[in-house]
Amino acid sequence: MTSRIDLEELRLRYEDTTAVDRVTCHLEGGKIYGLLGRNGSGKTSLLSMLAGFIRPTSGSVLVDGQPVFENPRAVSRICLIRDSGDVGDQSDTVRTVMEIAQVLRSTWDQEYAERLLEKFKIPMRKRVSQLSRGQRSALGITIGLASRTPLTIFDESHLGMDAPSRALFQEELLNDFMANPRTIIVSTHLIEEMSTLFEEVLILHEGRLLLHEDTDTLRSRGAAVTGPADQVDQFVFGMNVLAERRLGRIKSVTVYGELSDLHRRQAENLGLEMEPIALQDLFIHLTGAVEESR
Amino acid sequence: MFDDRSPIYRQIAEQIKTDILNGVLRADEQVMSTNQYAAFYRINPATAAKAFQQLVEEKILYKRRGIGMFVSPTARDMLLAQRRERFFTDVVDPMVAEAKVIGIPLADIITRIEQAARSDEEKAKSGHADEDER
Numbered sequence: 001m002t003s004r005i006d007l008e009e010l011r012l013r014y015e016d017t018t019a020v021d022r023v024t025c026h027l028e029g030g031k032i033y034g035l036l037g038r039n040g041s042g043k044t045s046l047l048s049m050l051a052g053f054i055r056p057t058s059g060s061v062l063v064d065g066q067p068v069f070e071n072p073r074a075v076s077r078i079c080l081i082r083d084s085g086d087v088g089d090q091s092d093t094v095r096t097v098m099e100i101a102q103v104l105r106s107t108w109d110q111e112y113a114e115r116l117l118e119k120f121k122i123p124m125r126k127r128v129s130q131l132s133r134g135q136r137s138a139l140g141i142t143i144g145l146a147s148r149t150p151l152t153i154f155d156e157s158h159l160g161m162d163a164p165s166r167a168l169f170q171e172e173l174l175n176d177f178m179a180n181p182r183t184i185i186v187s188t189h190l191i192e193e194m195s196t197l198f199e200e201v202l203i204l205h206e207g208r209l210l211l212h213e214d215t216d217t218l219r220s221r222g223a224a225v226t227g228p229a230d231q232v233d234q235f236v237f238g239m240n241v242l243a244e245r246r247l248g249r250i251k252s253v254t255v256y257g258e259l260s261d262l263h264r265r266q267a268e269n270l271g272l273e274m275e276p277i278a279l280q281d282l283f284i285h286l287t288g289a290v291e292e293s294r
Numbered sequence: 295m296f297d298d299r300s301p302i303y304r305q306i307a308e309q310i311k312t313d314i315l316n317g318v319l320r321a322d323e324q325v326m327s328t329n330q331y332a333a334f335y336r337i338n339p340a341t342a343a344k345a346f347q348q349l350v351e352e353k354i355l356y357k358r359r360g361i362g363m364f365v366s367p368t369a370r371d372m373l374l375a376q377r378r379e380r381f382f383t384d385v386v387d388p389m390v391a392e393a394k395v396i397g398i399p400l401a402d403i404i405t406r407i408e409q410a411a412r413s414d415e416e417k418a419k420s421g422h423a424d425e426d427e428r
Contacts (some may be wrong), residue, residue, distance in 0.1 A: 031340065171333070171336060174332060174333060174337075175333055178329045178333070178339055195298055196296060196302060196336060196341070198338060199338045199341065215302075216341060219300055220300060220301050277299060278299050279298040
């Protein structure tokens, strides 16, 4: 079971700030989506509205065609795990947290949950307050995965975990997604580490949806063009330039957009070097450049 | 394993092609399933599927319904032909261009290639790889 998501002109305003600014997007579901954005870009606000935790100021959130806020039936099919273990009461034991999760979700898989706790080395008897930050994150991950809800959202849930635990999270996420396809959204700024998991990527910046793209398409979009300044300027004229650097007469420019073989040949003829850039750098330039231009 | 600088499905496709060229994957041998591949390399299964789809379209792989994907009997020859063609545009042409820039006469390049070919032959004959023999 997977969920389709439709956001229309979604806005969230606190007193004098706009946390989410008219976001419209359509996710067909059955995929792993990556939601990327800098701190304070509105990721958590957006995901909280998507999970029915808070009411939008305006616009609409539809999950499988149904509004989610104050809609228990819709919400029971959604699981949002926030960063490092805001799961259950601090004085509850892990066992109790599991029991509550089981009551809340008809799709819950207890056997899988226990297997995950064992892998993450979290004792059932311990209280949530006795767990380390990494263990609390892993407990959240366990609840998110074992809930098997048609829409499962991890909002920086892996932040407190060390590298081996994060690797285990990635492995379990992929394997369980393949065995039980559903709609999964992972928000993160650990782009390099996580990006191979995402089929599609959404970038949020200052409350706005900057782009929504197939991850592999995005990987082919950016390039760094380096060479004599005049030739570089000639080549990038009319292109979307994200960043520029100069060293003497040499200039390096980061461009964003469709780059055809014709572009490549043209660059070659001008004696320019054209190199692909990493998704992480593309993200840095995309979310840095917008700010500068304001 | 994969870098974030170019589409991962293309990197996967290239890797499988290299495996076929090296003989790691043989004709009519079954390749890993999309899900096995995704789990092994921790990549999205849709990305892996796209790579396999591309290889099927290029006739490098073929599908057997309900069983999986296999290496085409002609895959290696096709890839060899492609790489041979690309050798001149990717290796020889840039070398000639570079030689022109730094002023190396074409005749010198040819002499060098012939030398290299000869010493390769000698190595093959003597059966051991002593370098800088002459």
